Amino acid sequence: MQPIQSPLNYTGGKYKLLKQILPLFPERINTFVDLFCGGASVGVNVECNHVVFNDISTPIIRLLQTFQRLKPTTIFNKIQHIIQTYQLSDSSRFGYETYGCDSYKGLGPYNQKPFLQLRNDFNHASKFDSDYYLMLYVLIVYAFNNQIRFNSSGAFNLPVGKRDFNHKMQAKLKSFVERLKTIDCTFSNRNFIEIPINHLTDNDFIYLDPPYLITCATYNENNAWNEQQEYQLYEFADTLNRLHIRFALSNVLKSKGKENQILQQWLNNRNYTCHHLKFGYANSNYQTKDKQSQTDEVLITNY
């Protein structure tokens, strides 16, 4: 299977690490549970019979379901309709000059006003149908760094970004939507601790990619992931192990001078295998000379 990218630019998204992670996964998998699926970059690229995509974020799961349910042409037509209704830029058709912008500065100055109007309408919508979730997708595409962030009242609160629904974004969305239609998958919107596991067997496999306790991401804000959840996560992994369900857990042992001591202690007291990965993100070991800022990205497995 050719690896494909998620159309959602997720902080901590695992696309760049797939080359290292996938060979460490078991060869035969019946059900693959992507327990903290985020942009779904892992689940869509794993060879297995069935995938369960789970995430605690309701908008993310509903958006992924929308991509799975609607025909690709319908999705693209609806996106075009939103872009035209709000008069957002469409650089893939009209270039940058039409909007008085250049590639260096980006399309933000032109899109600022229509983006805020779209964001306002999205935040005040009363119908949560597929049009609503595609509005969310367009917001993400036009938002700062294509990020996803909601405030504590659930309102999307990022400012406008530099780019629009360009050829690259279109291609990513197209291949992702097509992949979702070819794989056998279901979606679940639960706290990881509430995911049913009694029906799983030693043919199944759970991938855990939680928020990292010692790094920052929009889904970590407001103490959304804290030490209590971190302990629950390790207890959950131990339970899987007792039930002979295979798991792999992504995390960082060290990052920017911080250490995850809870994780280190847990590892010291278990027989799990800890694979140290070579590099992942922009501030990777290859690029940082400063030892303090190095990241020790790991994959922990029980098989």
Ligand SMILES: C[S@@+](CC[C@H](N)C(=O)[O-])C[C@H]1O[C@@H](n2cnc3c(N)ncnc32)[C@H](O)[C@@H]1O
């Ligand atoms: C590191 S990201 C996952 C990235 C994903 N593997 C990818 O490649 O795009 C962590 C995800 O965990 C989700 N999350 C946070 N707390 C959770 C919880 N208690 N249960 C389930 N998911 C949770 C966040 O919404 C976020 O999408």
